[in-house]
Amino acid sequence: MNRRQGLLLPAALASACSPPNPVADAATLGGCQGQGHPGLGRGFHLGNVFGRTLEDFRLIAATGATLVRFGIELVVDKTGQRYQTLPPALPELMRQLDYARATGLKLVPVLRPEPYPESPLWARPALQDSLDALWRTLAQQLRGRPEVAAFDLVNEAHPPGLTFAMKQARWERLAERLLRSVREVDPTRTIVIEPSPGARPMGFPTASRLPFDNVVYSVHMYEPFEFTHQRVGDPRFTGVVGYPGLVPDQGYWDRERLRAEMAPVQQFGQKHGVEIYVGEFGAPRWAPDGSRERYLGDLLSLFNEWGWSWTYHAWREWQGWDAEMGPNQRVFHRNDSEPAFRLLREALKTCKAPHENR
Numbered sequence: 001m002n003r004r005q006g007l008l009l010p011a012a013l014a015s016a017c018s019p020p021n022p023v024a025d026a027a028t029l030g031g032c033q034g035q036g037h038p039g040l041g042r043g044f045h046l047g048n049v050f051g052r053t054l055e056d057f058r059l060i061a062a063t064g065a066t067l068v069r070f071g072i073e074l075v076v077d078k079t080g081q082r083y084q085t086l087p088p089a090l091p092e093l094m095r096q097l098d099y100a101r102a103t104g105l106k107l108v109p110v111l112r113p114e115p116y117p118e119s120p121l122w123a124r125p126a127l128q129d130s131l132d133a134l135w136r137t138l139a140q141q142l143r144g145r146p147e148v149a150a151f152d153l154v155n156e157a158h159p160p161g162l163t164f165a166m167k168q169a170r171w172e173r174l175a176e177r178l179l180r181s182v183r184e185v186d187p188t189r190t191i192v193i194e195p196s197p198g199a200r201p202m203g204f205p206t207a208s209r210l211p212f213d214n215v216v217y218s219v220h221m222y223e224p225f226e227f228t229h230q231r232v233g234d235p236r237f238t239g240v241v242g243y244p245g246l247v248p249d250q251g252y253w254d255r256e257r258l259r260a261e262m263a264p265v266q267q268f269g270q271k272h273g274v275e276i277y278v279g280e281f282g283a284p285r286w287a288p289d290g291s292r293e294r295y296l297g298d299l300l301s302l303f304n305e306w307g308w309s310w311t312y313h314a315w316r317e318w319q320g321w322d323a324e325m326g327p328n329q330r331v332f333h334r335n336d337s338e339p340a341f342r343l344l345r346e347a348l349k350t351c352k353a354p355h356e357n358r
Contacts, residue, residue: 038307039275040149040190040216041067041106042348044315048073049092049109057099060315064348068100069108069279069311071155074134076120082130083113090141100147108192108311109138110152110279115198117160128174132181139185150216152192152279153178156199164197168206171196176210183212192277194218199279204264209272216309217274219265221281221299223258224250227291228283232320243283243291255298266306278303278310282321285340286329293339300347312344 043065046052049072060068072093077084093109100107113121113131121127135153142148153175161167179191191214195207199220207217222228224247229237241247244254251257269276281299283292303310313321316334323341324334335341 037066037309037348037350039309040108040192040277041065042310042350043067043105043312044069045280045311045313045317046070046315047317048112049089049096052096052099054099054102056316057096057103057105061103061105063345066104066106067108067149067309067311068105068315069110069152070096071110071112074111074113074131076127080120081124081126083127083134086134086137094141097142097145097147105147106149107147108150108152108279109142109148110155110192111135111138112155115154115156115158117158122159122170128177131174132178135178136181136185139182139189143186143189148189150190150192151182152194152218153182154194156220157194158197163206164203165206167196168203168208172208172210179210179212179215188214190214190216192216192218192279194220194279201262201265204268207268209274215274216277217265217268218277218279219262220279220313221262223261224253226250227253227287227295230284231286232284240288241291242288243295245291255302258298259302262302269306276306276308278308280313281310282313282323283340284320285322285325286320286327290339292327293343296340296343300343304347304350 043063044060046056046068047070049070052070057068072089073085074083075085076082096107111131111134113119113127115121121131131154135151138151157171157175159167159170161170175193179193182189182191191212193210193215195203195217197203199218201219201221201223204219224241226237226239226247227241227243230239230241231237239248245252247253265276268274283295285292287295312323316322316324319325319332322334323344324336324338325332326335326338
């Protein structure tokens, strides 16, 4: 999640209403008999690459997770023509690979240049050259490392454009270039692509299946933002919104509305025969009256129904989306018996559907 959104995009109008759904439990989510998680795996997003310890990885593995996603933030140097951050990140990245090997986890590193329409990335060819060079360096350094599940090329790419199709085309040109560069160095590496704008579900109708095998397409599910971003510091989302319930100017949101919002993603995966990975999803801990748990439960049951891999946003990063913390904004104590965290642990017991084991 980029804590600021370059553009608030409209959601579709409401679907049919249904009564509130209870928090999903193990019976709703299924139960794993050891077949393993679908696709890339399931687990947690870690935030930035720096500052994580072996203990973090041990605790994550103890939840039943198999996958960790984390970002490498890129900063433009003083010349304005290149990114400067990767060299100091490499030793930290290699250390985390060792942690992953020791705990049986797989990693998805993602580069995080500023992705918004006004970002210099979209206006300066030299920065695109620099990003391409960084991916070549990473591919060379990590070639052959089995702890790497995939490379996620850019977090929440959102180039300028008057229409979704224009944004998508601009991003896909750069994405295809980056993908080719990685594959020249590491021909079999799995690549994650997040369709524009911002990996949101509404971008998938204009997304293309790129002409490469072993590409996973990723969605970030924070719809509706009025719920998932309520009182997180964004002046657009200051109200109190429950789930299931009415969202101002968007109608009623429940499990079937979530299904409808994610339908373009599911249809894209089916049409092209590609894997879908939910790179980020989450809800604020102070959502009213157990809304966080109901929202997460509905999402997790849908992800399980469709056999999607996922990483929850986030593991012990910003306190607002910390599943181990309760609803009181003034209390920062973590508790592994928090309902949201228990829900995630139960979901991590789920496994591949029978047809996925063939």
